Amino acid sequence: MxxxxxxxxxxxxxxxxxxxxxxxxxxxxxxxxxxxxxxxxxxxxxxxxxxxxxxxxxxxxxxxxxxxxxxxxxxxxxxxxxxxxxxxxxxxxxxxxxxxxxxxERVEIVSDESDHYPRMLSDLPDAPPILFVDGQVIEEDEIAVAIVGTRHATVYGLKQAEHLAYSLSRAGVTVVSGLARGIDAAAHEGAMAGGGRTIAVLGSGHGQIYPKEHQGMAKAVAAHGAVISEYPPYAKPRAGMFPQRNRIIAGLALATLVVEAPDRSGALITARIAMEQNREVLAVPGPVTSRASRGCNQLIRDGAKLIQSVDDILEELGPMRSPVQTADGHQVRNAAELKLNELERKVLGAIDPESTPIDQVIQRSGLPAQRVIAIISVLEMRRLIRRLSGQYVSRI
Incomplete structure (x- = not known):
C-alpha cells in the first residue's frame, strides 16, 4: 500500500x-x-x-x-x-x-469497526481495515451486483452493460464497478440513468482519480451512491493496485457479472475472486468470433450462469446474509423478491420460515383462495418458498 x-x-x-x-x-x-x-x-x-x-x-x-x-x-x-x-x-x-x-474534500475515513463499514466485506479474509468513502454506503447496497468487463468494449458490450445496469437499478439493485473506461463506465451510467444506486471502487486514491477524464463521473457516482478506495488520497494508480481492488468489487456484491472480457482480462480476475468468495459468477455471451467475448464464453463453458436479461440475474442472486430494509419499507430476504408485484409480496409475507398451512396463508393475505394457490406456484418456481406437502408451505 x-x-x-x-x-x-x-x-x-x-x-x-x-x-x-x-x-x-x-x-x-x-x-x-x-x-x-x-x-x-x-x-x-x-x-x-x-x-x-x-x-x-x-x-x-x-x-x-x-x-x-x-x-x-x-x-x-x-x-x-x-x-x-x-x-x-x-x-x-x-x-x-x-x-x-x-x-x-468530504471523504469519510471508515474503519472496519465502524457502523458505516460495508457489512458485505466483513467476511473477507483480506478485507481492508480502512476505507476512504466519498458518498455513503447504505443497508440497501447489500443487494448489489458487480458489473465488470474490458476497457476496450465493443458497441454490443457497452449497450449490454448499460441496459443491464439500468434494469438492475430500476429493480432496486445497487451496481458496483471500477470506474474504468469501457464496461465499467457504461455500468455506472446505466445505473444512474435508471435512478438507482451505484458504487465505484478505485485502484488509486481519491485525489488521483483514474482515468482523469472520469473525475466528473466520480462526483456523479458519489451523489448516487459512493466512491470507495482503500488507498490514501494521493496514492497514484499502479498496475498491481487494480487486481487488489477487484476483491473489494466482488466482495461488495452478491454476484459478479462479466459483460465483455478477452481471455486475458482483469475482469476475469474479479470473476475468479468472486468464486473464491462463494459469490455467484454470471456472464453475457458474445459472438464466438469476437475476441472481446472470449473470456465470457469461457466462463459460461466452465459453469458461469449465462445472462440474457435482468430476470436471469435476479434469479441467481439468492438469499441475503440477513434481511435488508428497502426504500419502500419492505424486508427483503432474497434478491428474487425484487421481481414480485404487490399481491405476490402479500402472499409471501403471509408465509413463515416454518411450516405454514395454506389455509392460514389465505386468511392472512385476505386474497381469494384460487389467487393464493396460483401465487404460491409462482413463488415456488422462483425458489422463494417450498411446498412441504399438499397443504403446507414454508419460506426458503
Whole structure:
C-alpha cells in the first residue's frame, strides 16, 4: 500500500493550517482508533492481511505500537523492515494531513469497526481495515451486483452493460464497478440513468482519480451512491493496485457479472475472486468470433450462469446474509423478491420460515383462495418458498 510520507509540500501546507483536526468531527474523521488504524495501514510493508493479523494478535492499534519487537516478530508477515516502520510511524506518517484532506474534500475515513463499514466485506479474509468513502454506503447496497468487463468494449458490450445496469437499478439493485473506461463506465451510467444506486471502487486514491477524464463521473457516482478506495488520497494508480481492488468489487456484491472480457482480462480476475468468495459468477455471451467475448464464453463453458436479461440475474442472486430494509419499507430476504408485484409480496409475507398451512396463508393475505394457490406456484418456481406437502408451505 502506498504511504504518504511527512515532509511533502502539500502536507506542510496542510499541517500548518491552524484549524485542528478532531477525530470524529464530520467527514474525514472517525475515531481515535480509526486514525491510529489509518497510521498503521499507511506503513510500507503492511497490507490488509498483515494489518488484520496484527490487530487480531494485539487487539487495537495502540497495543500494536506498544508491543515489544519479539512479540511483533511472532506475527505472520512481520519482519525486521515492518518492525522498523512501526517504530518510526509517528515520524513518517502524518495522519492529521490525511484526515484534513479528507475532511476538506468530504471523504469519510471508515474503519472496519465502524457502523458505516460495508457489512458485505466483513467476511473477507483480506478485507481492508480502512476505507476512504466519498458518498455513503447504505443497508440497501447489500443487494448489489458487480458489473465488470474490458476497457476496450465493443458497441454490443457497452449497450449490454448499460441496459443491464439500468434494469438492475430500476429493480432496486445497487451496481458496483471500477470506474474504468469501457464496461465499467457504461455500468455506472446505466445505473444512474435508471435512478438507482451505484458504487465505484478505485485502484488509486481519491485525489488521483483514474482515468482523469472520469473525475466528473466520480462526483456523479458519489451523489448516487459512493466512491470507495482503500488507498490514501494521493496514492497514484499502479498496475498491481487494480487486481487488489477487484476483491473489494466482488466482495461488495452478491454476484459478479462479466459483460465483455478477452481471455486475458482483469475482469476475469474479479470473476475468479468472486468464486473464491462463494459469490455467484454470471456472464453475457458474445459472438464466438469476437475476441472481446472470449473470456465470457469461457466462463459460461466452465459453469458461469449465462445472462440474457435482468430476470436471469435476479434469479441467481439468492438469499441475503440477513434481511435488508428497502426504500419502500419492505424486508427483503432474497434478491428474487425484487421481481414480485404487490399481491405476490402479500402472499409471501403471509408465509413463515416454518411450516405454514395454506389455509392460514389465505386468511392472512385476505386474497381469494384460487389467487393464493396460483401465487404460491409462482413463488415456488422462483425458489422463494417450498411446498412441504399438499397443504403446507414454508419460506426458503
Amino acid at each position: 502506498e504511504s504518504i510520507e511527512a515532509g511533502s509540500a502539500e502536507e506542510r501546507d496542510l499541517a500548518s493550517d491552524s484549524e485542528s483536526i478532531s477525530a470524529g468531527a464530520g467527514p474525514g474523521c472517525s475515531s481515535d482508533s480509526a486514525i491510529e488504524t489509518l497510521r498503521l495501514a499507511m506503513l510500507p510493508g503492511i497490507g490488509p492481511r498483515t494489518l488484520t493479523a496484527l490487530l487480531e494478535s494485539f487487539g487495537d492499534p495502540a497495543s500494536v505500537f506498544a508491543a515489544p519487537d519479539h512479540q511483533l516478530a511472532s506475527v505472520h508477515g512481520v519482519g525486521p523492515k515492518v518492525i522498523t516502520a512501526i517504530r518510526s510511524a509517528k515520524d513518517t506518517i502524518d495522519v492529521d494531513a490525511i484526515a484534513h484532506w479528507c475532511r476538506r
